[in-house]
Amino acid sequence: MKRNGKSVFFIVAILLVAFTVVTFMGISTQWGDTKTVYIKGADDIRWGIDIRGGVDVTFAPPADTEGITNEQMDAAEAIIKQRLISQNITDSDVYTDYNKHKVIVRFPWPADETDFDAQAAIASLGETAQLTFREGKEVDSSTGLPTGTTESNIILTGSDVVSAKAGYQQTDSNKTPEYVVSLELTSEGATKFSEATGRLAGTGSISIWMDDTMISAPTVNTQITDGKAIISGSFTAESATELANKINGGALPFKLETTSYSTISPTLGTQARDAMVVAGIIAFALVCVFMIALYRLPGAVACIALMGQIALSVAAVSGFFAPFPSFTLTLPGIAGIILGIGMGVDANILTATRIREELDNGKSLDGAITTGYKRGFTAVFDGNITVILIAVVLMGAFGPPDSIFATILKPIFFMFGSATEGTIYSFGYTLIVGIIGNFIMGVTASRVMLRSLSKFKCFRNPKLYGGAK
Structure with missing residues (x-):
């Protein structure tokens, strides 16, 4: 039993490292010009209009169509919104001009778009709904x-x-x-x-x-x-x-036709996105150095758990999990991921501090770890559950009309408009994923790994946990 307990750390750590590698790299095969994707990676993320740009397209009934009503234009708008939602495109704007009988749509480029062909991107929405x-x-x-x-x-x-x-x-x-x-x-x-x-x-x-x-x-x-x-x-x-x-x-008596389209330049750009990624890597490295220097062994375990949390956040937007397609990631969505990581760091600091306090109070190492996680969890749970409630409210108030959060909360938050729903929804989504990842990685996985390491004789010294010798 003791030997099995020691092996848990290596099993969990290897699984987290493997999950991180697969999440970012994906798994695919290339045969000539045909690429088969088995597991989606970071390259399959659909970036929002603010980062990668997109398409501005106008749909309208044929010019010779007569007797078009506002109800029919509402139905045409519903078709396009349904298509966007079915493709998990949340960073989009859909407006209806009832006077000119037009529906104006703005949506980001697909994740695999390389030629930036507006007509090909528009074709993904389709012309009619069955x-x-x-x-x-x-x-x-x-x-x-x-x-x-x-x-x-x-x-x-x-x-x-x-x-x-x-x-x-x-x-x-x-x-x-x-x-x-x-x-x-x-x-x-x-x-x-x-x-x-x-x-x-x-x-x-x-x-x-x-x-x-x-x-x-x-x-x-x-x-x-x-x-x-x-x-x-x-x-x-x-x-x-x-x-x-x-x-x-x-049941529309007409089909929607594309009357005009144009490309949208990104407000941020992929170069700025890549710079943010580099800055994130540097920040993560500095956080790890800080955690290890200040909290020693619990800090090292926390870094592994944080790596898993970041991978889980990326997996949730890349389409890594088969039932869920690639999610549209906007600049506020990236902010949600960063905030979730910050909550993860905070959770590990709380727990490591509790363990050190218990050791200073004279408890044994095993007792300090058990009590530290137990007492630290109360504060972690309170802080995280509050953020989850905020994220749910944001997703319900600004999310697509068919999402579960919007269905539950839209009657309460009906006063919010749809002009910002894509960016706000992206922020709420990545934030709630980050908090869930914090519970899985920062609370559960780190506790399992630290308890496993504490079974090794070389890691029984309280100084490795921040306590007195």
């Missing part, structure tokens, strides 16, 4: 795509929908109005919908998909025969409007 109503809500957990019956059984398409409107109705149970989305179908769509709802009434659900993203999955309560359906649930006025816009977007 709306489908499918039986059930079976989703592949790894890809998010429909599977099983949901994949094979399409009940309705966008051409079967006449319109979708957000509204509210009186409920029979408590007489309190609730927000709903009402659907009106074509005669052919009403026939197909009647058959499906009759078959699934009381036992199943019909999911609604925009392209390959499920946007809703209401349960079928009764058979609907007249082509007029009501989608109810825990809607707010805003979420009901968003769902209606998305459904209308898939």
